[in-house]
Amino acid sequence: MIKVNGIDIESDGVSFAGKSVAEYLAIANYDCRRIAIERNGEIVPKAKYAETLLADGDSLEVVSFVGGG
C-alpha cells in the first residue's frame, strides 16, 4: 500500500511501487512549481523527484499551495 495525503493510491489495483515520484505527480496531474513533498516525514528535494522511487509502505504528503496572503 502507498498512501498520498492519507489516501491509498493503489486501492483500485494499480501498483505504484517502483514508479518515480515524478511519474506519480504527472499521473496525478500536480503542478510541480506549486508543491512540496514529504516522504515518510522527510522532504523529497525537487531535484530528486525523477530518481526517487516509491516503495510499498511509503506515505507521501504532497502539499499543494494555493495563492493568497
Add this chain to the structure above:
Amino acid sequence: MNAPSREEMHAALVARQGEKNVEKLQAATVAVCGLGGLGSNVSIALARAGVGKLILIDFDCVDVTNLHRQQYKANQVGMEKPQALSANLKEIAPYVELETHFVRVTEENVESLIGNADIVVEAFDNAEAKAMLVNAVLERNAEIESAEKNAEAANKEAAYTKVENAEAVNTKTVNSESTKNLKSENLKRLQYLVAASGMAGFDTANTIQTRRLSKRFYLCGDGVNDVNDGIGLVAPRVMACAAHQAQTVVRLICGMENDG
C-alpha cells in the same frame, strides 16, 4: 505621551505570559517572508508577544489595494513595505529589534536572508513563491541533519581508531577534539517552518487550521481557497490565518510543540 520604559513593558509581559516564556521569546529570532496580509499581521502579533528580533522581508511597496487587509496606513502608500512595517512596529513595540530586507526571496539569496533565524514564517501570496521557500527551508534542514549524521559517524570512527592505539589517558583528549570538529561543521542551524495556504474568501474562519506535517514543518490555512479562483482576500479571514501562524511560532519558541 512618552512610551513606557523597556522595564515597564517587560514587567507587563511577564505578568501575563510568565517570566520563562518571556525570556525565551526575547531570545528568539523570527524571519517573516512576505509582509502582506499574513506577514504584517504575524509581525505585529509577534512583536506584541515579545519576540526579541524580527527579520522583515518583502520586495513590494505599500499599495492602495493592500489597505483593506494589511497593517499599513493610508498615508504609507508608496513606501517600501519593510520600512513602513518597521515604523508601525516601533510605535507598538519600541524595543523589538528589527532587520529589514527590501528584496525578493530566491533560491540563491534565501540562506543569507533567513540563515540566522530560529523560525521561518512563510507569508507570501504567490503559490509558487510559497513552494519555493518551503522546499528551500526543508531541504536546508535535511542537508544539515545529514551533515550532522556524517560528522558524528566520522568522529566516532576517528576516535575509535585513535583510542585503539592510544594510552587510556589520551582518550579524553581525543573525544574533546572530536566534539570540536563536530561543532565547527554545525554552524548552520535547523529551523522550524510555519507556512500558510488557503485563506481567501468569505467562508467561515473555522476551517482555518494548523497542521503539523512533519517534525519542523507546520501549515496553517484551509488548504483549499485560492485567491485565483476569483474570490478576494477578506481581512478577518487572513488575520485568522496569520494568528494561527503567530500562535504556532509562540508555542514553538516557548517549547510547547516539541513532542516528537
